Amino acid sequence: MNTIYKIARYKQISDNTFLVAFNIKDASDSWFYIESQLDMSEISGKTPNEVCQLAYSKIKDKIDSTLLRLEKENVTNVGYQFIPE
Numbered sequence: 001m002n003t004i005y006k007i008a009r010y011k012q013i014s015d016n017t018f019l020v021a022f023n024i025k026d027a028s029d030s031w032f033y034i035e036s037q038l039d040m041s042e043i044s045g046k047t048p049n050e051v052c053q054l055a056y057s058k059i060k061d062k063i064d065s066t067l068l069r070l071e072k073e074n075v076t077n078v079g080y081q082f083i084p085e
Contacts, residue, residue, distance in 0.1 A: 002027045020055035030070045
């Protein structure tokens with residue numbers, strides 16, 4: 001599966017909480033947005049890449065289930081070029 005992950009948000013949202021959000025595109029060009037909240041203590045001393053990996057690992061099961069659901073639905077995407085036969 002050719003899945004693309006793009007960082008949509010990367011910021012501290014409160015004194016104790018850091019947010020990493022992803023825009024995710026699957027092999028059929030379906031996109032979805034998902035957020036992962038981390039405690040500031042979890043990211044202390046980590047590089048941005050390590051923070052993103054931690055955020056991803058916390059929501060990996062949710063991402064996988066969403067990708068599976070999209071694959072099963074095989075939805076037509078708004079903006080997809082349709083060519084009549």
